[in-house]
Amino acid sequence: MDLKLDPNPTTDPNSVPSPALSHWSAEPGWLNTASSGLPPDVALAALTRAQETWHRGRTDMDGFHAAGERARAAFGRIVGAPAEAIMAGNTTSGLLAPFAAGLPAGGRLVVPEVEFTSNLFPWLVQEARGVEVVTVPASELVAAIDERTTAVAFSLVQSADGSIAAESDIVAAARAYGASVYVDGTQACGWLPVDATRYDLFVVSAYKWLMTPRGAAYGYVAPELAARTLPHAANWYAGAPDVDPYYGPPLRLTDTARRFDTSPSWFCQVGADPALELVERIGVEHIHAHDVALANRFLAGLGLPPGDSAIVAIDLPDARARLESADIRVSARAGRTRLAFHVYNTDADVDAAVTALTS
Template sequence: MDVTELWDAAPGWLNTASYGLPPRPAFEELQAVLTDWRHGATDWKPWDASVGRARAAFARLVSAPVADVSVSSTVSQIMSVVATALPPGARVVVPEIEFTSNLFPWAVAARVEPVPADRLAEAVTRGTAAVAFSLVQSATGYVTPLADVVAAAREHDALVVVDASQACGWLPVEVAGVDVLACAAYKWLMAPRGAAFAYLSPRVRERMRPLAANWYGGADEGGSYYGPPLRLAGDARAFDLSPAWFSFVGAAPAIELLNELGVERVRDHDVALANRFLTGLGLPPSDSAIVSVDAPGERLAAAGIRAAVRAGKVRASFHLYTTRDDVDRALDALT
């Protein structure tokens, strides 16, 4: 079966780096739940079961123990809790071009040192508390050499903090050597906005305080509604936010589908289309599903091609529902 048949994408969507499109099973499951909500036809517990499904699917996606995965709504909330665990004035190395959800939390709580993205590893030195970066940069599509950064951080006992929002779903990702990996699910995981995940290593959890402690992080699921004493889970669930249920209803089947397809297959599909686009513009190929080019974006818009403009350049991004026809239509508009 042509994998694109699982989606109902209108032609010309080259903007997954802004938001992903749901596969049909995820959309239909969400519609059924919304109908139940509309009529008061069910308890909330079936919706909440989707949170557990999504957590387990994400853990599998990044090769993490389920007990080390926390659920949230935004990357900035996850990063803020980690950042406030650092000592005052701690030095945090960040890329010069970094999405602010993984920059502002560090700037509030620590002392940030921006460096070129391709010099992250060499910038980690004695006295570095953490290195925080996007595994794939949203503005440019640059893929950070994770192994090099992990090796440098381990040499100097620095935390490795990764925003994988633009990576998980198309790039094979594993949490080995990483202390924190956060991911907003509404892009390459193709979920509704409002679902996010965090891998929190046992090492980093020892330093953290559950600043948003709530009933959902209780040690006894369903038994922490009222009254003292404080009784939080002994694993990453202690850092859960109370979930936006419907976002996770859409997230669970979408991430399960990615696991079923295999992310290596997704990467091959996405990068091949990105390179078809680059080659058509006379540019060298890359290793990313996100490309940034100097091109007249208004021509794309006039042709019904939906892409984005970031840092003054056209940013095009290619995912499972993108077809060769989509790429060729974009090339026709630009050339």
């Protein structure tokens, strides 16, 4: 990949290194990364090549596997975890499922009441076998953790409005009572620096801020949690790498987090590999500064106070319609208009949105 970054990155702390911006060919006006990220050119090129070889009957299965393993390792480096502790799958809820099933009957899990359902339904279905799931306002999550609590689940960044969880307080409260910490990082990973090893479980659907094809998801599993969790979706890809994975008993699973993998969507992994590498090489810390600066430029343009998130939710009459009439693509969540600012967005995108809402 031809990504030439200055070894001494830009002196402007509010932008990514300028050469990196040339690696996207996005049309102006996409302020909807919280719904879906846009692939860098290298990801599209890799995916196109793979589809062409498939079309011609020249598919390289070993190449698919290698791309998936590179993507696993790159995700691990982005979140500060070793590759052997990273599982790969297709969706957040799918990665959570075996760990939800591993909650003990009679256990108690606490989760915010306004939580994206991919990090809510996997827990709620466990109520049928006696797990107590307690939903509380996000502001009351810490207070709800007590000696009865088995685990706490929350999104590091909330999908509805971009608010960042009081992560340190939540983790401290959970550790004080010996409760496990399960985190959905889908709306954080890729713009907010993360240390996944602070948690027992950290899962991400990568097609948003990590800009992979939809169908690539990854997660960090702490060794202690992995050791006590049954891989309910065990399949040929979770097998030990040094033995034939295809036919017959006995059960022979790898001793890494890969035993929680689901069989990979190969083309998604082919696109994920260069996308994750590019995020890593630019640096999440630079992307964070760039994204939050754009969000705050937008807020300032509306006369609103600055925030700390790349996601902004506003409550203005007809805001979505006014933005879309100016060909600015956003989304509506929880009764408000949601905008999301990412690495391929510029000041011009922000100013166009402000003009659409204030003119």
